Amino acid sequence: xxxxxxxxxxxxxxxxxxxxxxxxxxxxxxxxxxxxxxxxxxxxxxxxxxxxxxxxxxxxxxxxxxxxxxxxxxxxxxxxxxxxxxxxxxxxxxxxxxxxxxxxxxxxxxxxxxxxxxxxxxxxxxxxxxxxxxxxxxxxxxxxxxxxxxxxxxxxxxxxxxxxxxxxxxxxxxxxxxxxxxxxxxxxxxxxxxxxxxxxxxxxxxxxxxxxxxxxxxxxxxxxxxxxxxxxxxxxxxxxxxxxxxxxxxxxxxxxxxxxxxxxxxxxxxxxxxxxxxxxxxxxxxxxxxxxxxxxxxxxxxxxxxxxxxxxxxxxxxxxxxxxxxxxxxxxxxxxxxxxxxxxxxxxxxxxxxxxxxxxxxxxxxxxxxxxxxxxxxxxxxxxxxxxxxxxxxxxxxxxxxxxxxxxxxxxxxxxxxxxxxxxxxxxxxxxxxxxxxxxxxxxxxxxxxxxxxxxxxxxxxxxxxxxxxx
Amino acid sequence: xxxxxxxxxxxxxxxxxxxxxxxxxxxxxxxxxxxxxxxxxxxxxxxxxxxxxxxxxxxxxxxxxxxxxxxxxxxxxxxxxxxxxxxxxxxxxxxxxxxxxxxxxxxxxxxxxxxxxxxxxxxxxxxxxxxxxxxxxxxxxxxxxxxxxxxxxxxxxxxxxxxxxxxxxxxxxxxxxxxxxxxxxxxxxxxxxxxxxxxxxxxxxxxxxxxxxxxxxxxxxxxxxxxxxxxxxxxxxxxxxxxxxxxxxxxxxxxxxxxxxxxxxxxxxxxxxxxxxxxxxxxxxxxxxxxxxxxxxxxxxxxxxxxxxxxxxxxxxxxxxxxxxxxxxxxxxxxxxxxxxxxxxxxxxxxxxxxxxxxxxxxxxxxxxxxxxxxxxxxx
Numbered sequence: 001x002x003x004x005x006x007x008x009x010x011x012x013x014x015x016x017x018x019x020x021x022x023x024x025x026x027x028x029x030x031x032x033x034x035x036x037x038x039x040x041x042x043x044x045x046x047x048x049x050x051x052x053x054x055x056x057x058x059x060x061x062x063x064x065x066x067x068x069x070x071x072x073x074x075x076x077x078x079x080x081x082x083x084x085x086x087x088x089x090x091x092x093x094x095x096x097x098x099x100x101x102x103x104x105x106x107x108x109x110x111x112x113x114x115x116x117x118x119x120x121x122x123x124x125x126x127x128x129x130x131x132x133x134x135x136x137x138x139x140x141x142x143x144x145x146x147x148x149x150x151x152x153x154x155x156x157x158x159x160x161x162x163x164x165x166x167x168x169x170x171x172x173x174x175x176x177x178x179x180x181x182x183x184x185x186x187x188x189x190x191x192x193x194x195x196x197x198x199x200x201x202x203x204x205x206x207x208x209x210x211x212x213x214x215x216x217x218x219x220x221x222x223x224x225x226x227x228x229x230x231x232x233x234x235x236x237x238x239x240x241x242x243x244x245x246x247x248x249x250x251x252x253x254x255x256x257x258x259x260x261x262x263x264x265x266x267x268x269x270x271x272x273x274x275x276x277x278x279x280x281x282x283x284x285x286x287x288x289x290x291x292x293x294x295x296x297x298x299x300x301x302x303x304x305x306x307x308x309x310x311x312x313x314x315x316x317x318x319x320x321x322x323x324x325x326x327x328x329x330x331x332x333x334x335x336x337x338x339x340x341x342x343x344x345x346x347x348x349x350x351x352x353x354x355x356x357x358x359x360x361x362x363x364x365x366x367x368x369x370x371x372x373x374x375x376x377x378x379x380x381x382x383x384x385x386x387x388x389x390x391x392x393x394x395x396x397x398x399x400x401x402x403x404x405x406x407x408x409x410x411x412x413x414x415x416x417x418x419x420x421x422x423x424x425x426x427x428x429x430x431x432x433x434x435x436x437x438x439x440x441x442x443x444x445x446x447x448x449x450x451x452x453x454x455x456x457x458x459x460x461x462x463x464x465x466x467x468x469x470x471x
Numbered sequence: 472x473x474x475x476x477x478x479x480x481x482x483x484x485x486x487x488x489x490x491x492x493x494x495x496x497x498x499x500x501x502x503x504x505x506x507x508x509x510x511x512x513x514x515x516x517x518x519x520x521x522x523x524x525x526x527x528x529x530x531x532x533x534x535x536x537x538x539x540x541x542x543x544x545x546x547x548x549x550x551x552x553x554x555x556x557x558x559x560x561x562x563x564x565x566x567x568x569x570x571x572x573x574x575x576x577x578x579x580x581x582x583x584x585x586x587x588x589x590x591x592x593x594x595x596x597x598x599x600x601x602x603x604x605x606x607x608x609x610x611x612x613x614x615x616x617x618x619x620x621x622x623x624x625x626x627x628x629x630x631x632x633x634x635x636x637x638x639x640x641x642x643x644x645x646x647x648x649x650x651x652x653x654x655x656x657x658x659x660x661x662x663x664x665x666x667x668x669x670x671x672x673x674x675x676x677x678x679x680x681x682x683x684x685x686x687x688x689x690x691x692x693x694x695x696x697x698x699x700x701x702x703x704x705x706x707x708x709x710x711x712x713x714x715x716x717x718x719x720x721x722x723x724x725x726x727x728x729x730x731x732x733x734x735x736x737x738x739x740x741x742x743x744x745x746x747x748x749x750x751x752x753x754x755x756x757x758x759x760x761x762x763x764x765x766x767x768x769x770x771x772x773x774x775x776x777x778x779x780x781x782x783x784x785x786x787x788x789x790x791x792x793x794x795x796x797x798x799x800x801x802x803x804x805x806x807x808x809x810x811x812x813x814x815x816x817x818x819x820x821x822x823x824x825x826x827x828x829x830x831x832x833x834x835x836x837x838x839x840x841x842x843x844x845x846x847x848x849x850x851x
Contacts, residue, residue, distance in 0.1 A: 349661075398661065404668035411644050411652065419621035419637070423628075443658065447651045452514035452582050452715040455622075456648065463652055465659040465666075 002437035005029045005342050011435065012348060012470040013304055013336075014107025015114075016358025019434040021105065033336045036106045037329045040142050045100045049093065052135045052160050052251035059086075059131065060240040086131055090124070091370035093134035094385055098367040098374060102360040109145065112332070114353070115303050116141045119296075120156045120212060121393030122165035124386045132161030133386035139251075149296070149326035150287035153212060154280055158252045160237045162204065166391065171201035173233040173260020200260075205229035207391045209267075213286040215295030220267050227264045231271065232279040234259030293321035297331070299396070304335060305346045307397045313340040347471035349398035352381035354470065355410060356417070359462050362435050363421035377416060381409050402468075414462035418455050428457025440466055505783065505824050506698045508707045508738070508751045509604060510691070511626070512731070513586060514647065514715030516755035517769050518776025519796075519807060520724050521552050522569050529796035537721060537763040545569070549789055554728035557736040561780055565787035568849065570816060572774040572791050574757050574809035580771040582715065585756035589813060590626035592837045601629030603836050607821055608633055608706055610831040616706035617697055619690050627708055634704075636697070638690045644673070645713040646723045685730035687711040688737045695741035698749070705825070709734075714755060718766035735780055747782030750824050750850050754813060760805050761796055772806030777816055783824060783850045790846070812843050819846035 002022045009029035010017045025032045050058075066079045079085075101110045117137045124130040140159045144152035156162050163169050172179050182198045205228035209220045234255040238248035254276040261274030269285060271278050286292055297317035301309035313335075320334035335341055350358065356378060360367065367374050378384050382401070388394050395401070418426075428448045432440050444464045451457030461467055523542050524530050531538065542550035543559045549569070551559045561567035577588040577596060584596035592603025602625045608616040609631030618627040621637035649670065656666035687709070694707045711730070716723050731753065739746055758775030774794070779786065792810040794800045802808040814837050821827040821836065822845045833841045 402662060402665055404665045404672060407656075407662065407666050408644070408669040408673050411648070412642060415645065415648075421622070423622040423624075441658075444655055447655060450651070450715070450717070452647065452712050453586060454583055456513070456645070456712050459645070459648060460651060463648065465652075465656050465662050468662065 003027055003029065004344075004439060006032075007437050007439050008342065008346070008471065009033055010107060011358070012346065013111065015101060015104075015110050015354070016107065016361045016470075017435045018103075018105070018361040019364060019431070021107075022434065022437050024105075030336050033108050034333060036109045037146050037332055040109060040145060041106050042100050042104045042109070043138075043142060045104075046096060046138045046142075049096060049135075049138070050089070052132055052139060053248065055086075055089070055131045055135065056160060056237060056248070056251055057243045060243040062086075063240060064244065082127065088370070089131065090134070091372065094375055095367060095369045095371045097134055097137070097385070098357070098360070098371055099369075101357055102366055107361075111304075112145050113137060113142055115300070116145070116152065118388070118393040118396075119299065120162065121388045121391055122161050122386070123388055123391075126165055128169075129161050129165035132159065132164065135159075136161035144328075146329040146332075147327070148287070149292075149321075149328055150284040152328070153208075153287050154283050157204070157208060157212070157232070157283060158235055160251045163236055163252075166204035166207055167201045168204040168232060169236040171204070171229060171233050172198040172258045173230055174199060175262070176233060176258050176260050178255070178257040200226070200229050200233065202226060202229040205232060208283070208286070211392055213283075213295070214267070214289060214291040218289070218291035218295060223265075224267050227266045228279075228282060230260045230262075231264045231266065231274075231282055234276070235279060288322065288326045290318070290322060293318040293326070297321055300331065300335060301341075303348070303396055305341050305343075306348065307399075310340040310343075313338050347469045349402050350468055350470055351394060351396070351401055352378055352383040352406075352410075352413075353385070353394075355468065356381070356413065358435075358467070358470075359414070359417040362431050362461075363417065363426070363458060364424075365417070365420050365422065373416075377413055381413060382406065407468075410468065411463045414459050417462055418458040421455070421458055426454040426458050428454060428461050431458060432461055435461075436466070504705075504745075504748050505826075506705055506707075506742075506745055506749045507820060507825060508691075508694055508698065508709065508749065508781075509626070510687075510731075510734070510751060510753040511586070511589070511624075511708070511710045512714045512753065512755040513710055513712045514582065514755070515585075515757050515759055515771055516714045516775060517716060517720065517724065517759040518571065518755075518774070519758065519761065520716075520720065520769075521555065521728060521778075522549050522571065522776050523552070524548060524793075524796070525550050527796060529798075533762040533796060535763060537767060537769075539721065539725075546789060548793070552724065552728050554725050555732045557732045557739070558778065558780065561735070561739075562787055566780060566782055566784055568779040568784050568786035568788065568790050570777040570779065570790035570811065570846075571793050572807055572809055573754075573777050573811040573813055573816060574773055574775050575813045577757070578773065580757075582756060582771075587625060589754065589756050590624060592814060592817070592840075594839070599838070600625075602626035603817065604706055604708055605629030605631040605633050606836045607631070607825070607827060610827050610836055611705065611825060614706060614825075615704045616708070617694075617704040618708045619694050619697075620708070620710055624708065624710060636693070638686065638693060643686050646726060647713045647715050650718055650723070684733035684737070685726075687730045688733040691734035692737040692741050695738045699742040699745045716759070716768045717764065717770060718768040720768040749781035750783045750820055751778075751780045752816065752820060753778040753780070754816075758807055758809075761801055761807055762805065773802045774807035774809040777813065779816075779820075779849060781850075785848055785850060790849075811846070814840055814843045815846045816849070818843065819849045821845075823847070824850040 006022055006025050006029040010021055013033055062085055069079045104110050122129050122133050124133050136159045140155035144155050179198050202225050206225045210216050214220055236253050236255045238253045242248045264271045266282050271281055298314050301314045317331055317334050320331050324330035444466050447460055448457050451460050539552050541553045544550045545562055558567050575589040576594045577585045587596040590602045591599040593599045604616055604626045606629055608614045616633040618635040623635055627633045657663050690709050694709055697703050698707055713727055754777045755775050759769035759772040764770050794808040794810050818832050
């Protein structure tokens with residue numbers, strides 16, 4: 001007999017049961033979840049992919065070639081478009097991501113990856129960031145899943161994906177050397193260099209405070225936004241010529257010339273020294289601020305337990321956050337140990353991504369290396385990977401995803417997904433047992449028994465209301 | 472035409488996928504110009520609904536209001552469902568041959584097992600792990616076969632040269648699936664209203680007048696393109712689901728039969744050059760109960776209906792032996808009795824249309840089937 005908690009651990013905390021998984025987890029679901037807090041077992045699955053630094057170098061080479069072609073009058077056709085040149089890289093990144101998620105037995109770890117990836121949402125819609133969304137997840141998020149939030153936060157905010165998506169690469173301190181030189185050039189009316197406005201861009205700083213740490217009601221002011229923006233001026237990526245010379249050895253570059261030095265005051269604290277360390281110190285403090293603890297604890301509880309999470313649960317997680325100085329493994333452990341997380345009414349409506357992944361896992365479907373159809377399906381369902389409409393990421397509440405049209409698309413998607421299940425004999429009742437153990441309601445079971453073919457039975461299972469929930 | 476349409480499977484797990492039709496050797500042409508398309512309607516087509524007997528008191532008593540109105544007469548004894556308009560025209564041209572009271576040699580009531588039996592070409596559901604269309608491909612020199620399915624069905628599995636091509640993502644929602652989902656969603660307080668709205672808006676459940684020709688027609692159009700190619704395959708397989716009509720049968724079948732009719736029309740129009748060399752066999756794993764059930768539908772039964780269509784078919788008549796619907800004629804007192812083994816139909820087609828040798832038919836394609844005499848005069 002598989003305990004109800006095991007079904008929840010695998011389906012609600014994880015990305016959904018694969019055949020045999022419930023039995024493997026057995027009667028210690030909390031132990032199974034906690035065992036995953038020790039490291040990223042899937043890290044090696046990404047080892048052969050290019051790094052962000054590789055992509056930056058290739059991108060610089062691309063722009064250099066294009067510039068040369070234009071100078072030589074070759075026009076546009078001499079060099080492939082950006083999409084042609086890098087489209088394959090992006091498909092491979094997407095494919096790897098879904099292949100790992102579909103296969104990794106550590107479903108809780110994969111869900112945490114996706115939770116943080118959505119928390120730090122960037123969109124491939126923005127050209128400058130498009131090559132770096134998936135790399136940001138594997139380079140900045142995966143290595144810090146179980147460590148201190150300060151480290152996760154710092155890794156993300158200094159990744160080229162985030163720095164470009166929220167425009168920090170263009171943010172220049174008003175009193176920086178770079179800005180002063182720019183003003184002198186303008187004063188000399190130097191026509192040789194194109195005139196470009198330089199100055200502060202608050203975009204990243206605002207989202208750090210509003211989305212990534214304190215939360216919109218976290219008690220910060222416009223002055224705090226501006227001060228933080230000044231503190232992280234100079235956080236950028238290597239210049240094309242540095243990349244070409246092979247001088248750059250990191251995808252992050254602190255551009256001291258663009259940094260505004262001086263004392264900064266952020267959320268009631270004074271940060272004396274300027275430079276790179278100033279921004280890091282601010283992020284480290286923000287990571288353990290009580291408002292951050294509350295904001296992130298609420299989001300975690302909402303993600304794993306219920307759209308309206310029990311206040312006692314949120315409070316307990318926030319306490320663990322503050323007690324441990326934002327140690328994420330400690331916070332996850334508090335979640336796992338909380339009785340509210342295992343209540344009979346704890347359940348979450350699957351987002352399209354959850355739905356598709358759980359169907360892949362249940363059906364033993366391994367996505368292709370370049371999963372165009374899969375991404376197309378997710379796009380039609382309203383959740384194309386790495387393409388949220390805003391830095392707030394995709395919504396994490398049922399109301400966003402369970403409208404009439406969305407349910408209809410799920411039924412259609414269920415048909416597509418069952419057709420992709422491998423041809424070895426599909427047994428809907430066995431798949432249902434593998435996902436729900438004995439927790440599937442009698443009416444759904446009876447509908448599965450009456451299916452016209454094994455494949456239509458699998459469609460029925462995927463399309464059933466029971467399968468739409470992580471419960 | 473885009474030939475590759477595999478969805479999610481990586482190369483490792485994929486069946487053979489067509490990117491470019493490989494082409495047959497020149498030796499394969501010639502006598503091999505005949506084309507066979509097998510269409511499997513999964514779920515159990517109610518033959519008594521698609522081909523109602525005329526002026527039959529037993530039928531009227533058993534079916535009552537479920538009997539289709541305005542059926543199109545074929546001869547003195549039978550009529551075609553009104554949705555089968557194009558098929559009715561084919562009958563008039565001698566190119567449609569309905570065969571009544573036919574079923575695979577399986578007498579239980581499981582869809583899966585009955586389909587396995589039909590597909591493996593033996594006397595039982597577990598009789599073989601390969602399919603008879605595949606073994607037929609192996610028996611035909613250069614007789615490659617094409618499965619127009621996302622995955623290789625049993626009927627196409629085996630050592631013979633076969634390949635597959637998958638049709639585009641299904642947009643239409645299978646009405647039977649929807650019917651079964653409705654009570655499940657109605658029981659979920661958070662999803663019931665939205666699901667009911669979806670069904671209303673998308674206009675499914677019982678939309679007899681739905682103008683969309685459906686997925687089957689799309690797939691049959693693709694089959695026409697493949698089979699009509701000069702070096703195309705000679706055998707092809709298409710499947711469809713949504714035929715398991717336990718409830719609200721009249722509306723569901725009005726739509727499904729219209730889809731089948733549209734499929735036949737698309738094939739006819741798109742494969743005009745080979746129409747006269749084509750035989751299409753539309754079959755299903757079993758028939759349904761003779762009497763209407765308590766939910767305006769029918770349950771799993773025995774004797775079903777096969778439809779042969781195509782320029783190579785000697786139609787314009789009704790085939791098979793009609794056992795009648797009187798209480799004593801019914802199987803177990805509830806189903807139309809099956810008087811013909813589907814293998815007899817398939818053997819007859821393969822022998823006369825594709826000229827598969829008798830020995831190959833009896834030993835390899837349909838093992839141990841000597842006792843099942845091929846039906847004669849189906850084509851030619």
